Amino acid sequence: MTRHIRHAAVLCALLLAALLVNAVRVQLVEAGSLETNPANRRVPIARFGQPRGDILVDxxxxxxxxxxxEQLRYERTYANGPLYAPVTGFASQVYGTSLLEEAEDGLLSGTDPMLAPLPLWNDLTRARSPGGEVRTTIRAAVQRAAFSGLGGKRGAVAALEPSTGKILALVSAPSYDPERLSGTGSAVADSWAELNRAREKPMLNRAIRRTYPPGSTFKVVTAAAALDSGTVTDLDAPTRSPDPYTLPGTRTRLTNEGDGCADASLRQAFQWSCNTVFAKLGVDTGLEPMVRTARNFGFNDADLRIPSAVARSNFDTSLDKAQLALSAIGQYDTRATPLQMAMVSAAVANGGSVRAPHLVDRTTTDDGDLVATTGQRTLRQAMHPATAMRLRELMTDVVEKGTGANAAIPGVVVGGKTGTAQHGVDNNGTPYAWFISWAQAPGDIEPSVAVAVVIEDAAADRGDISGGGSAAPIARAVMEAALKAAADADGGP
Incomplete structure (x- = not known):
């Protein structure tokens, strides 16, 4: 009898050990795969079982x-959804997250270990901290000015503080209300299908996720390369540029929109946006200096995040001379996001230094305790400071005497560059209208805002589109709003 009891006890001990081993296997070894299994409803129930942390502007x-x-209890809501959708993105029970909602999901959903006073305890108990808050660098007045300026036209606006890299506005139009994707009902599925099949692509963030040929706004980069390399040493010296200019190795003749570009100086060519001068200037400067300067401004960087991922702006590294000539005027395969071109303008305004653009100022717990701040850092030096000063002079001339007069603000020093970028088969698409600029208020030591605007309104008459005519007034309104916001923040009138 004793032997049977002993055998039973051993069997019970073995069964208990097996249960313990299985519990360890389930809770530790297979926990990750079980947690991400689509059939596991506990994760989304827990995820939406508490309010999500908020994204803040001003x-x-x-x-x-x-x-x-309901079972997935808390749905995301948005104030002024279309205005801030290019910043926030969406958070949906069905379709996941995008943009800032995605990049800061851990903090907003409460799973970030930095939110927990005892992270190990949360890991063991599967507890979830209250969602934290994300305080953005966006200024509401600047965002509204950019949104109103576009007026529903297809396009985008990016505005930066040159000395810090803070993003003051990030607008893409047409936009959408991300609250339409909150919830689990049939209306959410219908909205998702409608938004994705819309010809205007309202969910595409044109400011950071779409690249365009930058056209003549890229001449800022070409001028920087030419000045830094010593190809041009005198802004007012003739450049020995013919009009028209025959692309090297071809019979293709490049022309200009207006007269007076033959043998024009760099100052005149920049002021009146002479394609022939800048195409030849790119060839004379050479591929290596052009590639190096473009890279220093931020082109060909696939790792830029703000913290959402930014599409890579492109300047080809392998070009023949004809291709280089076209690339130097922002055509051929040269492509840029509006944020990238705002970085170009900001580098000129900031003495040639490219500050890392960022959208998040700091993150906090739900009760305001600091979790992290975004440090201000320099990505790279785009050009020599003396070159930046000369480009500021050239960009100021564009607004005061050239094609950018519509960006002028009384009493404010404004620099700008227009651009009209060709695209489509045989360049027969409606041109993209560009304007990049910066503004320096009276009494300020340095410019406090840099802006890039692009308009791709396919409904417009081709002849009515120009960077100076279509995009410059929007840039002016954005700069005025930014200067006023900065003055108000400093306690000004």
Whole structure:
């Protein structure tokens, strides 16, 4: 009898050990795969079982959470959804997250270990901290000015503070209301299908996720390369540029929109945007200096994040001379996001230094305790400071005497560059209208805002589109709003 009891006890011990081993296997070894298994409903139930943390603009939340009382309890809400959609993105029970909602998902959902006073305890108990807050660098007045300026036209605006890299506005149009994707009902699926099949692509963030030929705005980069390399030493010396200019190795003749470009100086060519001068200037400067300068401005960088990923702006590294000539005027395969071209303008305004653009100022817990701040850092030096000063002079001339007069602000020093970029088969698409600029308020030591605007309105008459005519007034409104916001923040009138 004793032997049977002993055998039973051993069997029970073995079964208990097996249960313990299985518990360890399930809770530790297979925990990751089980947690991400689509059939596991506990994860989304827990995820939406508490309010999501908020995204703030000027210290005020532009997001919220609504208690539905359903299994996936809290739905995301958005204040002024279309205005801030290019910043926030969406957070959907069905379709996941995008943009800032995605990049800061851990903090907003409460899973970031930095939110927990005892992270190890949270890991063991599967507890979830309240969602934190993301305080953005966006200024509401600047964002509204950019959104209103576009007026629903297809295009984008990016505005930066040159000395810090803070993003003051990030607008893409047409936009959409991300709240339409909150919830689990059939209306959400219908909205998703409608938004994705829309010809205007309202969910595409044109400011950071779409690249365009930058056209003549790229002449800022070409001028920087020419000045830094010593190809041009005198802004007012003749450049020995013919009009028209025959692309090297071809019979293709490049012309200009207006007269007076033959043998024009760099100052005149920049002021009146002479294609022939800058195409030849790119060839004379050479491929290696052009590639190096473009890279220093931020082109060909596939790793830029703000913290959302930014599409790579392109300047080809292998070009023949004819291709280099076209690339030097922002055509051929040269492509840039509006954010990239705002970085170009900001580098000129900031003495040639390219500051890392960023959208998040700091993150906090739900009760305001600091979690992290975004450090200001220099990505690279785009050009010599003396070259930046000369480019500021050239860009100021464009606004005061040239094609950018519509960006002028009384009493303010404004520099700019227009651009009209060709695209489509045989360049027969409606040109993209560009304007990049910066503004320096009276009494300020340095410019406090840099802007890039692009308009791709396919409904417009081709002859009515120009960077100076279509995009410059939008840039002016954005700069005025930024200068006023900066003055208000400093306690000015």
């Amino acid at each position: 210290g005020r939340p532009v997001t919220g959470s609504k208690d539905t009382g």
